[in-house]
Amino acid sequence: MSIFPNSDICETSVMSTNLVKQTDFDAIIIGGGACGLMCAVQAGFLGKRVLILEKNDRVGAKILISGGGRCNYTNLYATDQQFISQNPHFCKSAFSQWTVDDTISFFETYGISGKEKTLGQLFPVSDKAKDVVEVFTNLCDDLGQEIWLNAEVKAVEKTEGIFTVRAEVNGKQEYISAPSVVMAAGGLPIPKMGATDFGLRTARNFGMQIIDTAPALVPLTITGKDQPWYEQLSGNSVFCRVWNDRASFEENILFTHWGLSGPAILQISSYWKPGEVIYIDLLPNQNIAELIKQEREANGKRMLLAFIAGLYTRKFAEALSDRLPAEKNLASLTKTDIEEISALIHEFKVKPAGDKGYDKAEVMRGGVATDELSSKTLEAKKVPGLFFGGECVDVTGWLGGYNFQWAWASGFVIAQNL
Template sequence: MLILHKNNNINGLMDADAIIIGAGACGLMCAVQAGYLGRRVILLEKNEQPGAKILISGGGRCNYTNLFATDEQFISGNKHFVKSAFTQWTVADTISFFETYGINGREKTLGQLFPESNNARDIVAVFTSLCEDLGQQLICGVSITDIDILEDGFAVKYDKGPKSRILKAPKLVIATGGLPIPKMGATDFALRFARKQGLKIAETAPALVPLTITGKEEDWYARLSGNSVFCRVSNEHIAFEENILFTHWGLSGPAILQISSYWKRGEVFNIDLLPGQNITALLEEERKQNGKSLLSTFFNHLYPKKFTDAMARFLPVEKQVASLTRAEMEQIAQIIHQFKVKPAGDKGYDKAEVMRGGIDTSELSSKTLECKKIPGLYFGGECVDVTGWLGGYNFQWAWASGFVIADNL
C-alpha cells in the first residue's frame, strides 16, 4: 500500500480535495501525485476506460518521453511558459517514476523512450493500480452536464447511465485533452468551458498531421504512394531531418508530421531530398568516374526506383550524366535540394496526433497552472496552448503539467 498521508479532513460538504475531469495522461498523473501528497481526488472520465490515447500512442507502444526534451521542442503563444513545469518535473523524473513501477525505457531513435515491453497497457496499468492503492476514485462512463463555480469551490454535475449526481470540491482540474481522434472520446470540453468563463483561447488546429495534395499534382504523389525518403523538410521557422512518406493523397511520415505543426494553409515548404550531401558535387564525381551512366541509374543508388521514375516529370533521367548541360545540372540541384510543396490542407483531427493552440497561457500561472481569473481552477495537458514535437514530447508535457497541478491542490 502506498498511502502516505491520507487526508481525512475534507470539509463535510465537499466530496474530495479536487475533482479532475479527464483520466488521460495528465489527469492520471495528477491523481497519483495528489495521492502521494495526501489529497483525495475524484477522476471523472467520459470513456469506459481511462487512458485511451495512451493505449493507442506510439502504435500501441507508447513513446512516453524523450531523452532530449527541453522547452525548445514546444510550440506555444508564450515559449517560456513550459519552463517552470519542466523544472518541477523533468525527463529524469518521468524515467524514474516509471522505473519505480517496473517500466524500464528503451530508446528507439532520436531520444524516443518506449517501455521495454513495447506495450502501452503497462503504462496505463501503472496509473490504474496506483489510483487504487492511493484510494483515488475513478468514475468512468460519465457525461458532465454542468459546472457551477461556488464561493468555496466547484460543483460538477454529471450523468452516469440513468443516474445524475453532483460532486463538490474546492479545486477543479480540467484535463480533457485536445480535439484529435473524436472517435476515441476527444471532446472540446475544455475549450467550451474556458470560453464560457471568458478565458482566451489560442486558435486551434490539427498538428502532427499528414498533409494533402490535390489538383494536378495529386496523381504524381499518388504514384509514389508507399515510398519513403529521408529528407530535410524546412520552412522559415524550423527544419526536420527524418523520413517523408508518399501516400495516395499526399505526404505523411515523421518529417511531414513535424513540419505540419509549423505550417498554415496556403504556405509552401521546402524539401531537401538529399540532406547533408551536395547533388552537384556527386554528379561531377559521377561524370568523372562513370559519365556514360544514365541519370536514372545514378538516382537509383540514392532513391527507391519508383521515385526515380517519378523524377522523369522534372528531370532528364534518361540522359547520360556526362551529357547533362549546366542548366540541367542547376535544375537537378534545384529539384533535389529545394523541392517545393504547397499542400492543399491536412487530414484533420481524425488523423492528427495533437491539437495546436488551446487555453491561452496568459490565463494560467506557469508555476501552478491555476487559472488567474478563477482561483482553484486548473488546466493541464493538451487542452493548454502547448504543443510538442513528435517523439514523446507531448506526454512529457502531460506528465509535467499533471504533476505541477497536483503539487498545488
Template sequence: MLILHKNNNINGLMEADAIIIGAGACGLMCAVQAGFLGKKVIVLEKGSQPGAKILISGGGRCNYTNLFASDEQFISQNKHFLKSSFTQWTVEDTINFFETYGITGKEKTLGQLFPDGKNARDVVQVFTDLCRDMEQEIRCDANVTDITTIDGGYEVSYEKNGKLKQLKAPKLVIATGGLPIPKMGATDFALRFARKQGLNIVETAPALVPLTITGKDEAWYAQLSGNAVFCKVSNEEISFEENLLFTHWGLSGPSVLQISSYWRPGESINIDLLPNQNITSLIEQERNSNGKTLLSTLFNRYYTRKFTDAMTKFLPVEKPVAALTKAEMELIHDTIHLFKVKPAGDKGYDKAEVMRGGIDTNELSSKTLECKKLPGVYFGGECVDVTGWLGGYNFQWAWASGFVIAQHI
C-alpha cells in the same frame, strides 16, 4: 451546459480534495501524484476506459517521453510558460517514475523513449494500479453536464448509466485534452468551458498532421504512395531531418508531421530530398569514374526504383551523366535540394496527433497552472496552448502539468 454559476444553497461535505475531469495522461498523473501527497481525488472520464489516447500512441507502444525535452521543442504564444513545470518535473523524473513501477525506457531515435519489452497498456496500468492502491476513484462513462460554484468549492454534475449525479470538491482540474481523434472520445469540453468563463483561447488547429495535395500534381504523389525518403523539410522558421512518406493523397511521415505544426494554409514548404550531400558533386564524381552511368542508376543508389521512375516527370533520368547539360544540372540540383510543395490542406483532427493552440497561457499561473480568474480551477495537458514536437514531447508536458497541479490542489 458548462456555465459556471454560483449557488450558495448547496450543503453537504466535500467528497474529495479535487475533481479531475479527464483520465488522460495529465489527469492520471495528477491523480497519482495527489495520492502520494495524501489527497483524495475523483477522476471523471467520459470514455469507457482511462488513458484511451495513451493506448494508441506510438502504434500501441507509447513513446512516453524524450531525453531532450525542453521548452525549445514546443509551440506556444508564450514559449517560456512551461519552464516552471519542466523544472518541477523533469525528464529524469519521468524516467525514474516509470522505472519504479517496472517500465524501463529504450531509446529508438532522436531521444524518443519507448517501454523496453512493454507497451502502452502497461503504461496505463501503472496509473490504474496506483489509483486503485491509493483509493483514487476513476469513474468512466461519466459525461459532465454542469459545473457550479458553491461555498468553498465546486459542484460537478455528470451523467452515468442514465442517471444524473453530483460531486463536490474545493478544487477542480480540467484535463480533457484537445480535439484530435474524435473517434477516441476527444471533445472540445475544456475549450467550451473556458470560453464561457471569458478566458482567452489561442486559435486552435490540427498539429502533427499529414498534409494533402490536390490539383495537377495529385496523381504524381499517388504514384509514389508508400515510398519513404529521408529528407530535410523546412520553411522560413524551422527545419526537420527525418523520413518523408508519400501517400495517395499527399505527404506524411515524421518530417512532414513536424513541419505541419508550423505550417499555415496557403504557405509552401521546402524539401531537400538528399540532405547532407550535394547531388551536383555526386554527378561530377560519377562522370569522372564512369560517364556512361545513367542518372537513374545513380538515383537508385539513394532512392527506391519507384521514386526514380517517378522523377522522369521532372528530370532526364535515362540520360548518361556525361551527357547532362549545364541547364539540366541546375534543374537536377534545384529539384533534389529545393523541391517546393504548396499543400492544399491537412487531414484534420481525425489524423492529427495533437492540437495546436488552446487556453491562453496568460490565463494561468505558470508555477501552479491555476486559472487566474477562477480560483481553485486548474488546466493541464493538451487543452493548454502548449504544443510539442513529435517524439514524446507532448507526453512530457502532460506528466509535468499533472504533477504541478497535484502539488497545489
C-alpha cells in the same frame, strides 16, 4: 460564477443544491488521460483525495494507442525548445519542477524500464502501452483515488468558493462538489475516441482567452494536377530534410495516395499554415551536383535515370525522371541541367492543399491561453481553484514523446497546488 457548455439541455442556470453530493474530495479531475492520471497519483502521494471523471469506458485511451500501442512516454532530450506556444517560456517552470529524469525514475520505480528507439524517444522495454496505464490504475487503487468511467461532464459551477460538477454517469445525472477542479480533458484530435472541446468551452465560459486551435502533427494533403504524381509513389519512404521559414526537421517522409505523411511531415505540419509552401531536401547532407561530377568523371556514359536510381528506389527515381532530363547521360548534362536537378533534389517545393484534420492529428495546436494561467501552478488567474493541464493548454510539443512529458509535468505541478 457558473457555466453550462451544454446549456441547451439545461432548464435552469443554477444547479439545485438539493441534488449536490457533499463529498470530501479535494479536487475533481475531468479527464482520465496522461495529465489527469498523473495528477491523481501525485495528489494521492500528498494525502489529497480526488475523483477522476472519465468519459470513456476506460482511462488512458490515448496512451493505449500511442506509438502504435507501445507508448513513447517521454523523450530524453525534452526541453522547452521543442514546444510551440504564444509564450515559449511558459512551460519552463513545469519542466523545472518535473524533469525527464523524474519521468524515467517514476516509471522505473513502478516496474517500467525504458529503451530508446530513435532521437531520444523512450518506450517501455515491454513495448506495451497498457503497462503504462496499469501503473496509474494500480496506484489509484492503492491510494484510494476514485475513478468514475462513462462519466461525461455536462457543466461546472463555482459558488462561494466551491465547485459543483454535473455529470452523466452511466446514464444517471450526478452532482459532485469540491474546492478545486482540474481540466485535463485533452484536445480535439481523434473525436472517435471521445475528444471534444469541453475543456476549451469551460475556459471560454469562465471568461478566459482561447488561442485559435488547429490540427498538429498531422499528414498533409495534395490535390489538383499534382495529386496523381504523389499517388504513384504511395508507400515510398525517403529520408529528407523538410523545412519552412520557422522550423526544419530531418526524418523520413512517406508518400501516400492523398499526399505526404511520415515523421518529418508530421513535425513540420505544426509549423505550417494553409496556403504556405514547404521545402524538401531529398538528399540531405549531400550535394547532388558534386555527386554527378564525381560519377561523370568515372562513367560519363551512365544514364541520369540509372544514376538517380542508385540513390533512391527505382520507383522513386522513375517518378523523379518525369521532372528531370532522364534521357541524357551524365556527360551530356549542361550546367543548366545540373542546376535544375539540384533545385529539384535539394529544394523540392510543395504547397499542400490542407491537412487530414483532427481525425488523423496526433495533437492540437493552440488552446487555453497561457496568459490566463500561472506558469508555476497552472491555476487560472481569474478563477482560483480551477486548473488546466495537458493538451487543452496552448503548449504543443514535437513528435516523439514530448507531449507526454508535458502531460506528466503539468499533472504533477497541479497536484502540488490543490
